[in-house]
Amino acid sequence: LRHALHLSPNDPRLHRKLGNTLMQLGDIPGARAALEKAVALAPANDAIQLNLIALLRAAHDPKAAEHAVARGLAACPYSAGLHYESGRLAEEAGHFEDAAQHFDFTWRNQPDQPATALTLASARFQAHQNELGVSVLERRLSERPDYSPAAAMLVSHGIETGDARTAKWLECASASGLPADAL
Numbered sequence: 001l002r003h004a005l006h007l008s009p010n011d012p013r014l015h016r017k018l019g020n021t022l023m024q025l026g027d028i029p030g031a032r033a034a035l036e037k038a039v040a041l042a043p044a045n046d047a048i049q050l051n052l053i054a055l056l057r058a059a060h061d062p063k064a065a066e067h068a069v070a071r072g073l074a075a076c077p078y079s080a081g082l083h084y085e086s087g088r089l090a091e092e093a094g095h096f097e098d099a100a101q102h103f104d105f106t107w108r109n110q111p112d113q114p115a116t117a118l119t120l121a122s123a124r125f126q127a128h129q130n131e132l133g134v135s136v137l138e139r140r141l142s143e144r145p146d147y148s149p150a151a152a153m154l155v156s157h158g159i160e161t162g163d164a165r166t167a168k169w170l171e172c173a174s175a176s177g178l179p180a181d182a183l
Contacts, residue, residue, distance in 0.1 A: 012042035016051060028059050039072075046072065046079035053085050065089075080109040084116070087123065096127035107136070114140060114147050121153060130161065141172055148178040 087102030158166030
């Protein structure tokens with residue numbers, strides 16, 4: 001990769017590959033430098049931005065990760081992945097309504113990621129937007145009746161809040177294949 005970069009020093013894909021390889025080898029400073037160079041060369045490439053953010057999270061550098069998310073979202077405002085990362089930061093800061101906005105964007109633009117519905121519903125519940133959280137989970141179950149984590153979250157929410165629909169949700173959880181011990 002270093003030889004390839006010598007031949008093509010402005011190829012962001014090569015810098016990304018080098019950064020990811022160095023990260024796997026445990027060279028965090030080298031990986032960071034390579035990924036930052038890749039981002040500088042291709043700021044609108046959200047995949048490279050997400051690689052850098054993952055590295056910064058793994059390196060336990062929350063300030064740098066927060067800065068990278070903001071910079072990435074400014075360069076790629078329609079990136080579902082960067083909205084997800086922004087939502088995670090908002091959630092970690094206790095800004096659940098902001099987090100829900102970002103997770104909602106992610107879910108609308110990547111509906112094939114079933115776990116995003118759980119993250120969105122959780123943020124809605126934490127923001128005291130219970131009905132919005134319930135509707136997210138019910139929608140996920142209408143699309144994928146076998147997605148037992150959504151059914152389990154609905155049941156847990158129903159038990160915690162005393163919701164009268166809990167029995168119906170328990171039936172959905174049983175039908176979704178949730179293991180008996182979890183039920």
